[in-house]
Amino acid sequence: MTGSGILLVDKPGGWTSHDVVARTRRLAGTRKVGHAGTLDPMATGLLILGLNSSTRLLTYIVGTDKEYLATIRLGSSTTTDDAEGETIERAPAASVAALTEASIHAAIDDLTGEIEQIPSSVSAIKVDGKRAYARVRAGEQVVLEARPVTISEFDVLDLRRTSESVDVDVRVVCSSGTYIRSLARDLGSAVGVGGHLTALRRTRVGPFRVEDARPIEGLDVASRLVPAADAASILFERFELSEQQAIDLTHGKPIHVPDRQNGSGVPVAAIAPTGHLVGLIEFRGKEARTLVNFPSDEIATA
Structure with a gap:
């Protein structure tokens, strides 16, 4: 194994x-x-x-926050807010032609920062114990509640026009729980021609x-x-344990670190002298307690 x-x-x-x-x-x-x-x-x-x-x-x-590269097609809306759904509305060609780059950028600016976002009705969010997309497929009308998300960066990379649509390539950096499909829908609504997602690539987590x-x-x-020790050390501060500290934490005992400053409540990766991850710990003052332990018998051999 x-x-x-x-x-x-x-x-x-x-x-x-x-x-x-x-x-x-x-x-x-x-x-x-x-x-x-x-x-x-x-x-x-x-x-x-x-x-x-x-x-x-x-x-x-x-x-953690996420980064995406996406293409938003302005000019039509779909049932799923992306290219996999059926088109439900298509804007007149004249309205699409009248779209200016300035209006697109202004709408994107309004969707940047801390916003309230309504997730797509075909998302995996549970409504009374059942996935929203399952309720939609069963013919139910589903409208989810808006939730706060943070769009820290929303950049236009390219813009391409046809007689029926404007494709906008974007880069989005956002908080966990953000739906890029919903951003596409909301951008289309803001500029008055509808919009949906045609391509999405997650580039960072x-x-x-x-x-x-x-x-x-x-x-x-x-x-x-x-290996778990390396992954945890990428995510969090790395704290090198003594052999006795590793033993104590493994057995659920707190450890005392005299030269430690007051803790911030942020998890810390506790690494044994052998190099394996003992667990994630939390400092309170000069004392650390285990948040989650990791067994030493699953150390990756790679």
Whole structure:
């Protein structure tokens, strides 16, 4: 069985995130595989997987900010706010032709910063215990509540026109929980011609980048696995433990660090002298307690 660690996969279009998890389970010979944030089948790019005990790290990765490259088509709306849905409204050619770059940039500016966003009705958000998209497919009318998200960067990279549409290539940096499909819908609504997403690629999740990911086809899991200690040290401050400190934390005991300044409540990666991840700890003053432990018998051999 493959050891514990994080795997960076460049998801192909047409695959669900579950498809990638299922393939990885077979490749790695373990059922304990999870992912840090779903990508729609249409989307490509960075999907972060946790194997074995490193699935415990995924909770801390999910909440990090994300970066996307996307193409928004202005001029028509769809049932799913992306290219996989049916067209429900198409703007007159004259309205599309009248769209100015200035109006597009102004609408994007209004969608930048801290905003209230209504997720797409075909999202995976649960409504009374059932996924919203399942309710929509069953013929129900679903309108989700707006939720606060932060769009820290929303940049136009290119703009292309046809007689029926304006395609806007954008780069978006946003908080966890942001729906890029909803941004496309809202941008189209703001400029009065409708809009939907035609391409989406996730290029970064927190400190992890798609350039370091590999396609799932032909992937050698063991050689690409980022050991838990390395992954945790990328995410958090790294604290080198003494042998006794490692033993104490493993047994659930707090440790005292005399020269430590007051803690900030942020997780810290506690690394044993052997180099393996003992766990994530939290400092309160000069004392540290374990937030989550990691077993030492799943150390990656890569």
